[in-house]
Amino acid sequence: MKKIFVGKGELASRDALYDFLGERLALPAYFGRNLDALYDVLTELSEPVRFYLPTDVDGALAAVFRDAAEASPAVGVKFYRVSKKLPE
Numbered sequence: 001m002k003k004i005f006v007g008k009g010e011l012a013s014r015d016a017l018y019d020f021l022g023e024r025l026a027l028p029a030y031f032g033r034n035l036d037a038l039y040d041v042l043t044e045l046s047e048p049v050r051f052y053l054p055t056d057v058d059g060a061l062a063a064v065f066r067d068a069a070e071a072s073p074a075v076g077v078k079f080y081r082v083s084k085k086l087p088e
Contacts, residue, residue, distance in 0.1 A: 001048040001076070008082070011057060025049070035064050042068035042075050050076035 010020040018033045025045070031037055042065070051065055057079070065077040 001050055003050050003052065005052045006054070006057075008054065011054070011061075017061075035060060039064050039068055043072040045072065045074045048074045048076070050078065052078050052080055054082045055079045056082065 004021075004024050006017070006020070010017050015033070018027075018031070018038075021027060021038070022031065025041070027041055031041060053062065053065060062079070065075075069075045069077045
């Protein structure tokens with residue numbers, strides 16, 4: 001299973017996220033770069049992919065990943081807590 005970790009840098013803007021996912025998933029040129037289009041491409045994935053997203057990700061974006069995971073056996077999503085404490 002392919003694993004894709006989405007960090008704060010990739011979530012700086014929707015364009016940054018779409019660029020990141022486009023590279024990792026080889027999204028088609030006609031990808032609409034909006035949440036509906038993201039849901040469509042996620043649910044059409046043929047190879048299994050698990051996405052790791054921070055727990056504080058935008059609610060609408062989190063819902064797209066959760067809904068895609070429920071609709072497609074190829075999609076998994078896990079949310080992780082971002083630690084604000086810096087290592088000593």
